[in-house]
Amino acid sequence: MQPAYRRIRALVAFLARLIAHVEIEGLDHVPASGPFLLIVNHISRLDPPILMLAIPRQVYVLAASEYRRVPILKQLMEASGAIWVRRGELDLAALRAALAVLKRGDVLGIAPEGTRSRTRALRPARPGAAYIALRSGVPVLPVAVTGTEKMLVDFLHLRRMRIRVVIGAPFQLPVNEHPRSEALAAATEQMMRAIATLLPPAYQGVYRLAEAPVSDALPVALKG
Secondary structure (H helix, E strand, O other), X not given: OOHHHHHHHHHHHHHHHHHEEEEEEOHXXXXXXXXXXXXXXXXXXXXXXXXXXXXXXXXXXXXXXXXXXXXXXXXXXXXXXXXXXXXXXXXXXXXXXXXXXXXXXXXXXXXXXXXXXXXOOOOOOOOHHHHXXXXXXXXXXXEEEEOHHHHHHHHHOOOOEEEEEEEOOOEOOOOOOOOOHHHHHHXXXXXXXXXXXXXXXXHHHHHOOOOOOOOOOXXXXXXX
16 A cells, blocks of 8 residues: 555544444455456445445545545545546546556456446446456456445434445456447446345345345454
8 A cells, every 4th residue: 555545544444433333344355466446336425435444455446537626535536546537428548547557456446337326226337347347357346335325314413324345256257358338238237236246125226136135254343
């Protein structure tokens, strides 16, 4: 981890212990070295710092460029190595930067849905994450976050948030340097189903599973 990232992570851990009870499952699934693509659902602006807390390696996340207009967010995101991306369009510079992160052996984090879900349930994902996975051929690590969407309600009721992070087993997609739309669609479906298996049914949305998922991961609680 870079020193700036380590300092921000320590601050996040301190604040989390004050305002939340965070439970993390599946830490043993996180590769100790080498590149991987972390994919996660997105339900709150708290998701990136919670991921920073949960994953014991530096995660370079893709962040919407409009957040650069908020000075403190801009400083924090850039200090943590975020890659700015223009949402809703093909941003080739961001794509090259994302692939470079994986090429040098680091961890890239992305929410395949492309934006926050206002209902907490999974939305149809965009093909960007699948494209990066197919082009790079690195392991894909599915992660699910729940509880962060209740931030405002819990704050108004003066109660600690209960946040749960579930990390699934990594899997690999076949390398495809020039994926067509059919390959992108199939890879996107596989990636989103992997996230859905880690979520309660109410969060699964358009990727709702026929049966309730069963997690074999061991929980680790971070308590204040």
